[in-house]
Amino acid sequence: MPLIEGFTEKLDAAIDAGALPGLHGLVIRDDNGLVLERYLTGADEGWGRPLGEVRFSAETLHDLRSVSKSLVGLLYGIALDRGEVPPPDAYLMAQFPDYADLARAPHLATQKISHALTMTLGQAWNEDLPYSDPANSEIAMERAPDRYRFILEQPAIAAPGSKWIYSGGATALLGHLIERGSGASLLDFARMHLLAPLGIEAAEWFAGSDGTYSAASGLRLRPRDLATIGEMVLRGGTWLSRKVVPAAWLNEAFTPRISCFDDVEYGYQWYLRAATDGHGPRRFAMGNGGQRLILIPERGLSIAILCGGYNQPDQWKTPAAIMLEHVLPGLAVRR
Template identity: 30%
Template sequence: MYLDLSFLTKELQKEKINSFLILQNGKNVFSYYKNKKQSNKLHKMNSCTKSVMSLLIGIALDKNFLQSIQTPVHQFFPKIFASQTDGRKMELTLYHLITMTDGLDFPEFGEWESFAPMVFHHDIVQFVIDRPMIHTPGSHMNYNSGCSHILSAILQQATGVKTEDFAREHLFNPLEIKEYRWYQDRMKINKGADGLVLKAEDMIKLGQLMLQNGIYNGERVVSENWIRSSTAPNLVTYENIGHYGMHWWVNRLNKTRHFSKENNYYFALGFGGQYIIVVPTRNMVIAVTSDIYADSLRPMRIIRENLLNHRQLGLYD
């Protein structure tokens, strides 16, 4: 039975939320746009870009452009690493970058207040690797947008094409994503942390690909094993957000129960309230674009209060 979600529209109208889409069982069951322009607007995904980078790294591994998630980072940037004095940096792998367990001093969610000054540097990869190491790699998760940008630089090296071009061939074309922009840095590297701009209707396609374990329109785009690995809860540093997987956040529907296949949901999160949320047990995907820069977590609280914590989650129960 279909449930009336007009109550949700009223809630969204109170906020600076531009678009809010829900797919369940592959069908559009709810669409909200603040105005007519929003449905065709390319939205800056901010850090939701990181989750797209995760998909691209998985595809590159599937297609043997990258040999292993345990490949040392120094193999890609020998000149930069040659000047490092802390030998622990030689232990850094792709796994440490994609789980943000790199151990580098990167106070993005601290004194930098969600803005990494790497954007002003002529070589972002150099800036990030030059940061002091304060934890053993793999021991501690700390939010680091620099990791995502280095992954983009590695992908371009490994494939011989720009990240944007690799994405077009292996991800966007299979998902029929035709309109987008992907900004780049001064070194002509597509910004792996926050550079992608998409329509909300295409953001939700990415969530549907995840929900369908890497298959879209009957075509295998990325391996099921990568989907499973990248959305497994790893370390937790920010209790108010959740655990971190491989560039996807992971949380529990019922906070009183343990992480499990039946209790987990996972999501991409971007500054200002951009979201791609996947709830496997309900066969549901949610995409949100917002301008709530003072409180990026506000849309998630609305979702938890109005959907995830209530029977409205089961729109077709």
């Protein structure tokens, strides 16, 4: 067991004291399986629609919000291995022939799929506004008559590859390539090639008014299943001796490509942090409201945190407290 004695008691005391507000579910897995599972009761949403007070359990689906992006990154690697999507060095606009009128723009002519994978398209995109604000770029995309034209028409503000700009639009383009190349919807592709091999049956994926699944934020899973996906990744992309995600793709996805904020870098739809605390580097996915999937490869830990702090400025505090005040101090430092 990687967690030292007393970890569970301290965590439960913090939960009972209300020190982790908005926490809905926490699941920790290691190489041997389930380490810890906790569920609470709280107000929840389904992609912005109020669900009221929900008593969470191991069977309750939860919004992943932008954790969906990182899972789409895994799906792209699966589709690439199957020969259904172009490689990262392929030019992006060549994959969107229906928008030939846009291809003459200099910045679009040099964009590659790798720029969508790394959110370095170099185009204006603003998701700093609340997701209840129609001016938020993701919301505007969801409401646009043609979401892909909306994305590609955004003005250039930097050379492709030179600047990280958080963009659900970039992930939407990747989702479209997966659907077009595989001939399956994003949810069906995920069920066939990612979820089913792990024994995951329960899943939902919200779609916009045009019927298109929101690659950027629409996936709903049970917390324990999200943690299982993390464990599969930590096992090099295999599960029960079956290849699910190619190991070579994981190596590419977890290669730092560009700095995004503070001490965090970005790979292919995943956040990467080099740790100096004796526990090794972290790989993580983040979503609005405090959703997290955090991987600590050197410890074999997969940590799924699901919360209800949607659009709140302090939504980061509960997942940060879980990691900084409980999980990391609960690990013996390796020297």
